Amino acid sequence: MKNYKVYPLFDITIEKGEGNYVYDTDGEKYLDFYGGHAVISIGHSHPTYVKALTEQVSKIGFYSNSVVIPQQEELSEKLGKLSGYEDYNLFLCNSGAEANENALKLASFQNGRRKVIAFKNGFHGRTSLAVAATDNPKIQAAVNFTDNIQLFELGDLEGVKDALAAKDVACVIIEGIQGIGGINDPGAEFLEGLEEACRATDTVFILDEVQSGYGRTGKFFAHQYANIQPDIITIAKGMGNGFPIGGVVITPKFEASFGQLGTTFGGNHLACAAGNAVLDVIKDEDLMTNATEIGDYILSELEGVSAIKSARGKGLLLGLVFDEPVKELRGELLKKYKIFTGAATDPKVLRLLPPMTVTKADADILINAIKELV
């Protein structure tokens, strides 16, 4: 059997990771300013994380969720405290796509409606919402297989309000800050307007924080820069630092009932061990403060670089907008300077999503490399 190839690969084989660096099979060292699609929140092979997973797997890695798994309670308690959503409930699953599918279902169960409003350049995983994060019409046609989704421009509050007026939309879903679509911040005012419009029409308000959450922007969730409290928040990526885990954070207004949602792997012992270790490290090492400080440092050091037209995002979820496509620049950063960075669907945006443990010294390596190349 061969692998079914649906994404391009760098010709690099990573065999080891340590902190903010990874090493290939030739022993070459790379600075990770991509964090594997924003997944590496606490750095590669963090000792607390390694210990937690090793100890857990030496006892038990998995048993079905038909038994009590105390690590789940520990996780929801820690997550509630660190995120400020102590009165919300947590449903554990395995990925961002799964979290969003469950969120859509919950919304529809809640108000009996089937339509969804989402935003252009948004991305919610390869779900029934996988609509907007590409300009390629072939891919759009292939993934947009439901007619129940209406897309709006970020900022088009009047458009959304008009669409909600008929009171037949189940939910509005929006990223805290759009990730792959180019690091686009919806802004506090727009988010607050959306929340109000949802409340007025009994529409469920969902924040997809799969990429923008878990402390990366300097607050636990990117939407916490606005004065809102969504009904549902979806999480994954940084939650397990590489161990697959996702979650749906649910308002106490929604009542759980047996059979409403389900999962085989969600909330297993190992996933919870990973999730708990991540939350401990984010808290103990004050990584949200670090995300803000290093993010601000990068932006201030790159100010005045004429090839950079603008900068988007917050903390360590950054998009540098160049005056031309960044494909070549990314290639040079990787080949010459051994630095991984990310791309967006907007070809002029260089996406930076390093581990939240990056230091000023790491940032300087990236900053100097960019300055030398442009």
Ligand SMILES: Cc1ncc(COP(=O)(O)O)c(C=O)c1O
């Ligand atoms: C905002 C957002 N939501 C959902 C997803 C899907 O997550 P997963 O790949 O874990 O299914 C992604 C993945 O890139 C994402 O960026």
